[in-house]
Amino acid sequence: MSLRTKIVLALLLTSLASVTLVGVVAYQRVVTRFTDMHLAGARDSFRANVQAYVQTYGSWDAGAAAEPFAAFSQRRMGGGPGRPGRRPPQENGAGPGMGSPGAQLDGPAQSERRTAPPIQFLVFTPDGVALTRTPAYAIGDHVSTDDQAGAEPLRVDGRLIGYFHPEGQVNFSAPELRFVGVARDALLGACALAAILAVGAGLVIGRRLSRPLRRLTDAARAMQAGDLGQRVAVNGRDEIAILAQAFNHMAEALARDAARLREISIRDGLTQLHNRVHFDEQARMLYQRAVREGRPLSLMIGDIDHFKAINDRYSHAIGDAVLRQVADLLRAALRPGDLAARYGGEEFVMLLQDTGAAEAAALCERLRQAIAAADWQEIHPDLAVTISIGVSGDLGQDGPDGMIAAADARLYQAKADGRNRVCAA
Structure with missing residues (x-):
């Protein structure tokens, strides 16, 4: 009912x-x-x-x-x-x-x-x-x-x-007796009129009450389905308006919390770069779009040279500071539309949209130089940090996983060639 x-x-x-x-x-x-x-x-x-x-x-x-x-x-x-x-x-x-x-x-x-x-x-x-x-x-x-x-x-x-x-x-x-009968009939007529007025008033009041409540119900169901952007109009100062206002505040708080949780779930807690899960999801979509539209796409993997030795020699706290500093330099090198993530340990990845392998290699070279030239003495007086980078720009590989495998192979080649260098096709 x-x-x-x-x-x-x-x-x-x-x-x-x-x-x-x-x-x-x-x-x-x-x-x-x-x-x-x-x-x-x-x-x-x-x-x-x-x-x-x-x-x-x-x-x-x-x-x-x-x-x-x-x-x-x-x-x-x-x-x-x-x-x-x-x-x-x-x-x-x-x-x-x-x-x-x-x-x-x-x-x-x-x-x-x-x-x-x-x-x-x-x-x-x-x-x-x-x-x-x-x-x-x-x-x-x-x-x-x-x-x-x-x-x-x-x-x-x-x-x-x-x-x-x-x-x-x-x-x-x-x-x-006729007078009493007239009084009785008048009272019966009043009952009938009251019934008609009650139905009319009920329809009017019911519509005015049920309409905002229906909007609230629809918005709550939409939120239950995952749409946290629901808002309802607040009209007047009655209890329904107060309920609508409270619903809007709750929806805004839930949307903020959801966005914050979403951001936390896709971010690396140490470097605040995207994490591997988010990178893999985005890389698949960007790869499919590049293939569909015939646009270039390049991927790089960078690995901090001798990072284990940094942890062993200067402590893990120094190692964490190095990771954060490298992440800041990598973030500074990003362009609109590029995607960067901490892929695991001391490894970082970047997906460069509308960028061929040669252009990607040049960008990575500038990044390598920026890391080598950074003032690492602010973290520790004896500290020096370099990075080795492998680049892949071949969309003919087996999806983004194939590009990652190709870039990883070139990263190992860069390390084999003496580290602190960029290796591209």
Whole structure:
């Protein structure tokens, strides 16, 4: 799964979860608010009916003997028996005014009536004797201790008549149910809109995040494959920009270290000339190019005369200093495109591009003279150093190895002829 997909899913799930949670809480609060409003209205209406009932008849018992409380409440709210569309009196704590005010409607509003009976109120004396009928109690029954708990006092003109508490659930009218339905639909629409916005934001943010990360990933894979020249653009100051900047620093450090290691691997540690391995690799390529393009190419091998005697007489430290000095003189004789290396021990090789054997021999002769004329007394007062050189410029030999073999043969000839000389074809 790509990073962009993960971001889109994360934003979508987070948004949906948040909106759903808010929607559920908001819906429950709307329903709870409606319920509290209905219940508060029912309590106020019920208290007003009880107060009027007791004031009219002097006491609850006198009122019960004259007229049931439910009938009184229904008549007081304008819904007496015999009027069209009115509920007949009930001998309980329900009826008009026992739910929310104005619960009973006339004429065309019949379709808006509640389909379930309004909430009922259980009324009982301070001694716990039921004064109204409910599904759980008949008038005169003793109300249990649990049902008496939390009941509200009923007072008329300062006198405690008894206690009451609602029973059942508040039932909404059709308009109220439609209003709650509209609120629910609005919350569902908000969830759908949040999902669309989350997907859109996820696509935009995912693209902005995944693009630089993809570049970083591609650059890291290229580095893993050996291409250490990778760099990525640094945009902004966020975490991805910091990561890109760190990657660039790391890539630069790795490139420097790789170049340094590469240079160390192809250099002779004592003389800082190229080593034999690097010389052999380059000699093959230069030889093939010279043959392919028909260009001259010459190779020389030089060997310091009596080098073992120098080590034995003056010490190996003096011998190392001689090697370094000869390398400096050889390096000074190089031209652009020439290749020089320490081939092993006191032997040095040079590959001279676009140079025939005669020109190579002349160059080697100048080098031999420079070595013989050098101020070796700076290293040791009794020191004198010369070199013998063999030169080969025949591309018809068996590759660079054949040229080396031919030059080596001429080097032995130079030594046999008395050393400190150049021998060429």
